[in-house]
Amino acid sequence: MKRNRFASRPPLLALAVLGLGGCFPTFTFPTDGDTTDAGGVDGMALLNEGPSQFEVQYGAVTRHVHLDSYQIAVDRYEVNVRDFKVWVDAGMPLPKEGAILDSGPYKDKMVWRKDWNTAARSSAFRDSQRVGVGGRKSATYQGGYSSGSGGSNSDPPAVDNVPWEQALAYCAFRGARLPTLPEWIYAANTETGILQYPWGSEAPTSNCNRALYSGEATVDEGATVTAPKDCDPYRGTQEFAAGQTREGIFGLAGGVREWTWDLVNDVPPPMTSVPYASDDSLSTNADRYVMGGSYLSGADELVIRNYTHTNSKAKIGDVGFRCVKSR
Helix, strand or coil: CCCCCEECCCCHHHHHHHCCCCCCCCCCCCCCCCCCCHHHCCCEEEECCCCCCEEEEECCEEEEECCCCCCEEEECCCCEHHHHHHHHHCCCCEECCCCECCCCCCCCCCECCHHHHHHHCCCHHHCCCCECHHHCEECCCCCCCCCCCCCCCCCCCECCCCCHHHHHHHHHHCCCECCCHHHHHHHHCCCCCCCCECCECCCCCCCCCCCCCCCCCCCCCCCEECCCHHHCCCCCCCCCHHHCCCCCCCCCCCCCEEEEEEECCCCCCCCCCCCCCCCHHHCCCCEEEEECCCCCCCHHHCCCCCEEEEECCCCCCCEECCCEEEC
């Protein structure tokens, strides 16, 4: 029996955690669909061990990192508003100071810091004012959590407007974590550099059958986006079968941009013999990598190596996340 790693916030959390005997709560994510999950990990795809020299671009610097000593289970879908609501309704529990967030190669680096608690309890996900990366905004979308399905549809939209700390807290609630930058790229392209998009080399179509984006070839910074009906921002996370990876992971190109663990100002050393992740002690208030495109993106931003970054505490209307687990 694992010791409960979460700091209680009575009275909301009493039934949610104590009723489980102090163990991590267990849920099935997503709660419907007919996907077969590898390795017995609910709602996740289990990827094979990666290469020993996986090429990753950190800004202008190229590094080759190890992904060959462990496996990762990756959420098949971006975290949607229904499943995020499970954590909210449980009282938004947070890990305790120093709690280890990874059971694999990053257990010495991925630990919870109490400095993250305030941002992790942000209520911005309820806010209807949605502005995306680069100041873009949707002419019709008012946010998935409050104005979209509110978790009532069988396939609700991805949650957004979530700061990095809150995304990490939610993943920890599930006994998971955020992916590192190399892990996210590898999940989108296990062909190790061959593919341009998660589904292959074919360009995205304007009817959004592969990914949820603006439907336009390019979108200017600060633009107001009016998406065609097929690219409705309220579409659910499971609707884009033509854009899934060969392992059955959806939405890595569009929907919402996704937080990763790694800091932008941290570059691995030239030679590493073990998997690499940013040391969380480097900063509690710095930019983190955000990957993929979103419902506000142009088609040119749906490529796998579309790097953006933003401050970890930012609440942005086209930024969400998915969780992973070391295996």
